[in-house]
Amino acid sequence: MGAYLIRRTISTIVLLYLIVTVVFLLLHLLPGDPAMTILGGIDANPTEEDIARVRERLGLDRPLYVQYLDWMGSLLRGDLGTSFVNNRSVADDLFTRLPRTMMLIMPAVILAVLLGMPMGIIAARFRKSLVDPGISSFALIGFSVPVFVSGLLLVYLFSLKLGWLPANGYVSPADDFIGFLKRAVMPIVTLSLGPMAITMRMTRSSMLEQMGLDYVRTARAKGLTEFATMYRHVLRNALLPVVTVVALQFGAMFAGSVLVELIFNWPGVNSYLLTSISVRDYPVVQAIVLVIATIFVLINFLTDVSFAMFDPRIRHD
């Protein structure tokens, strides 16, 4: 187990290093010059001297490898840098925004599991009734409808038609908790629909697979109630793949929340990323990608490690 942990840790670090380097290179190779954006965007007409002056101030006139080494150096010192555009500390802004995205993602995952798993269990148990196709088609819809459709439908219904919820926006839960909840509920539901459907389908198929196995027949034969068979034996064994899928979904939700933040005007880390890309604010983009990648990789790492603990076959691969 120890050797496995070390191996996985090293590969995780190497992976992060590669991600960070590739993002650095991609960003600098991307057409578009931060200096031109800083000098006023699309309608401004800076002279070459103006541009050169700004590039010098930002250190963009140095050779790429110098910029790269400089950046890696500050990263190792734990310094995420300052924004090109407004000189604000990237770390400050990033760690204001990251929790807001988590405030959508965490409840969405919980909601997806709380509703998706029971639906999967019910669908599996009542496979031969109309319940299963009912739940399954619901899941199919949840899975296929993109967030910008489901999100806008929710806005149309609950904000424009019924007037129950604000269409979009954000207030800090510290200032106005009820207001925060009102604004958070639609993005959370929108974000959870896809993962909910996947959780449901995974639970259902995993349950069905287990239900056909010999130990289930044995359990029934020894006189266990259907309830005990299902929940003490089948469900427990069926859960392992479901946990993997949920963990993967958690990472995928960062991607899904890009659009959700846009539709609901939620000032999370993804809208920060979009704004920064659109002005080529290199330090901010690099820092955000680094942080999101770290979270993604860490989740996978923890999932792998926990599996290795549960299942000895994995760590001996």
Added chain:
Amino acid sequence: MDDSWQEQAILRSDKLAERVLQSRSSRRSILRRAAALGLSAPIVGGLLAACGGDDPAATTAATTAPGPDATATPVVPGPDATATPPAPSTGPTATPPPPGTGPTATPAAEATATAVAVDDGREEGRPGGTMFFGLLRDPIAFDPHINYGASSSSLQGNVYDTLVEYAVDGSLTGALAEGWEASSDGLEYTFTLRQGVTYHDGATFESEDVIATFDRIMDEATGATRRPQLLNVAAYTADDDYTVTLSMTQPFATLLAVLATPETVIADKDWLESGVDPTQNMNGTGPFMLDEFEPNVRFVLVKNPNYWKPGLPYLDRIEQVPIPDDAARVNAIRSGEINFVEYVPWQNMAELNDDANYTLYQGFDLYNIVRLNPQRPPLDNKLVRQALNFAIDREAVIAVAFGGQGEEMTVGLFQTVSPWYNQELHGHWTYDPDRAMELLAEAGVDPTTVTLDFVVATISVHSDTAQVVAQYLQELGFGINIIQQDVPALTERRTTGDYQMMQDGLSLSYPDPDSYSTYFAIGGAAHARGVGYENETLDALLAQGRSEVDRDARQAIYLEFERELLEDAPWIFVLFRPQAEASVVTMKGYVRIPGIGLNTEAYMEYVWIDE
């Protein structure tokens, strides 16, 4: 949703299809394209706009109409001293100005419709209330002398004041300068500054602040947006605490217009020198003070109780909320989260205009054009450039790309309502494919052997136009290779001239034909420098127009200029596209100032809420 614009678009695209049918494209493909543009634009446009950055054209919006008459005769306006203080007890009896009603409404019509008007031509309002203002994008920083796009300008413009500003009819009037006098040769302007004006931090406004501001703008290290236009100013001196003299190297007809742009606001000398970061702090003399802000979430302005215009501002507070997504911005005003919104997507204009709960303020301030690079054959031949201009059915482009809302560009950059519009040239550019083919034949260019690279930003108000323009060029036989890029990539190509054709959306820097010089003067920063465009006739006429102080003589110069411009056809002149703000119907006093379009957002002191 009101779908009349869609029907209209489809009907007009039917016509487009008829015409196109004569050649290779099928009627169905055109209709499909029109439908795709119209139906997918709200969502796709929103996404693209958010991903691709700001709406470019917007940065310094400005149009036309009774443009500022920047003659050098002495003008001593007494701007707002006449504004009577508000009388809350009686309340306004005035009916609100009618909102823009489709393409025919002009801003000027709105302005004249007020029932009760005080001497400055504005309705008297009632104090109190909060404006919740949905912005297109995050005001990324506040440097008073740098343009970061319209969303930032609306913030800076209400915190800072300029020396000169626009009255509601579009004429220039005094702001921090009470009045000014020009020497007879037009080489010297003496400004009398307003006394008793204080900054938000309590400091007093004096001539040294004007000098410090000019120092800052002229300092290359600042990167000030208006520095190029002010290079004509040879010296600026403070004669006493409330008098400032500007000396020019040559007569400079547009000085006042430049001093009215939001990038020449006056800041306090001591504050600038205190080492404070002006990109993150603001301290002006304007109607509103920056209270607090959090990037991307909200920017809160509160009423300045010591504002120098008596009785103003009416509003207690302005909360600006950036909502980059088009659909989200419209939903926010429809659900009551905000009560004022900028950049209404054109798909929603008719719908908001027809709804009794909202007021739409529409203008056609932005122009969509196609830049042509004269270094890249066959565009080095002016006959070819003329042919491209005759190849486009502008009416059909407006129908397909903007649902019929827009104005055809048949001459140059001025709308028909502008006092600078040259009626003699009206209708020069028409849809005449036969003429286009003749010109190409004369130039010895066989379009079927040419493929044109066409760069366009990933913003629907640009790319939709480009798609239709491309279609028409294909009708002539050209191969068209559309290259879509996001805004920073496009900006780089434009600055370095790395394109053959480029779709762009622009606005006048200020409502004066000298704006042409930023594009077509030799070395003109906004176009000529990038592609090495040189036309000595145009250049000479622009220099002449800039130093001529007589209004009629200038008009004659710019008529000659436009004649040569049409002959040389440096761009494909396409259309004026619609732009609009909207508010709830109870919000009043927002009147789009003719000639400056979206920059009217810097005049929020006149806005009030009637409830």
